[in-house]
Amino acid sequence: DGQEKLQLKHGSHRVGKRTDAVMAKWRGYGLGQFIHWGLYAIPGGEWNGKQYNGAAEWIRSWNGIPKSTYDSLIYKFNPVNFNAEEWAATAKQMGAKYVTITTKHHDGFCLWPSKYTNYTVANSPWKKDIMKPLIDAYDKQGIDVILYFSVMDWNHPGWRYDIKTKEDSIAFEGFKQFTRNQLLELLTLYPTAKGLWFDGTWDKSWVKQAAFADELETEMRKLRPGLIIGSRFRADENGKRHFDSNGVLMGDYEQGWERKIPNKIEDVHGNDWDCVMTVPENQWGYNKAWKGHIKTTNELLEMTAKCVSLGGNFVLNFGPQGDGAIRKEEKQLAAQIGDWMKTNNEAIYNCEYAGLEKQDWGYFTKKTGSDKLYMIVFNVPVSGALKVKLPANTSIGKSYLLAQPAQLLNTEEISGTEYFIHLKNTAAGKPFVVVLEPNAKK
Ligand code: JFZ
The missing domain is CATH 2.60.40.1180 (Golgi alpha-mannosidase II)
Structure with a gap:
């Protein structure tokens, strides 16, 4: 195109779509499910009788809450109504071909018994791993699992938003090792997971880690050939995210379509992509109050059709309750979408622009x-x-x-x-x- 290309050490390592079978399968999913579940599901958007106005999974960042009080929600994590088979059956009924599950959201609480922190299910009254039964149940239904992982971690003492002092730098180096350990741990413990969905990678501290993140991505891909990683993991050496300084997508698919959908094929620049969508306006974790406009089955079907028509996948979010049950409104949507999919899935699965x-x-x-x-x-x-x-x-x-x-x-x-x-x-x-x-x- 006549534009001079910059020589990048930590930019994209591929131009154009992946051509392998694993990615071809991902491309054909059409419809997926997202699960946001963690300690935030326990308050469900409400603290001491007051409603938090933001997204329920962000409630820890609310000034009205002492951080240590939030963190002690771990002692209340006892989801007696959690049933992995039921979650997977709900996704199957909806017609989902893949699921993305929060292994760890921004609050740092791990749904698996990580060796590298005490802030996990293992130290909750529940004691048991959540990820293993979930992955087994979804695998059994033939629904591929993607692991959501927030790099930003509000619980870890080494996390910094920015690195301003020598102390910050030392602390953050420890945090980087912790992040690497956790990622390699996840990939080793759950070898059937098909990919990683990264989040919490926008802070200055992480955006400056081009070399570290690039090497870690390479290491993960070596450990698990075929692994699918979205564009929201790392920045290049100039701090450019999603697309490198030459405008080339980093990772295997574009992750920028968060609660929005492209309007025309030019908007996706020839890349793979998926759109992640909430049922209310912007609530990912369970919110008791579910205020504002709640999307209908027909709206969600139209979003699915629109995404597939432009070569993407549509991923609908579920926020299970603190006790582990899926709320009835979400179950009903899954059933109604599934009813439509039963007759019409031929126009959704393995379809393209x-x-x-x-x-x-x-x-x-x-x-x-x-x-x-x-x-x-x-x-x-x-x-x-x-x-x-x-x-x-x-x-x-x-x-x-x-x-x-x-x-x-x-x-x-x-x-x-x-x-x-x-x-x-x-x-x-x-x-x-x-x-x-x-x-x-x-
Ligand atoms: C992030 C999280 O902060 C949120 O809690 C949820 O998990 C969601 C799926 O991801 O929120 C984002 C991330 C990226 C954008 C917007 C919200 N974005 O790129 O516009």
């Missing part, structure tokens, strides 16, 4: 490795006619509803490349899928 002009009725997806097209319809025009614009060398072979494959729909040529597909019934109460099998034009 179709390369067609977006139309007002909804989203196109294309089956990877085939030319079968899917039209995921959310807005039925009053005319009942869905417009499709195909490349000049193709025409519509046949089209039918995914739910009724034996009944072909009438199609009409408008111009050389534009067609109408005529629906027989315009009274859809739910999104639906039209399959479109194109023909090569002679």
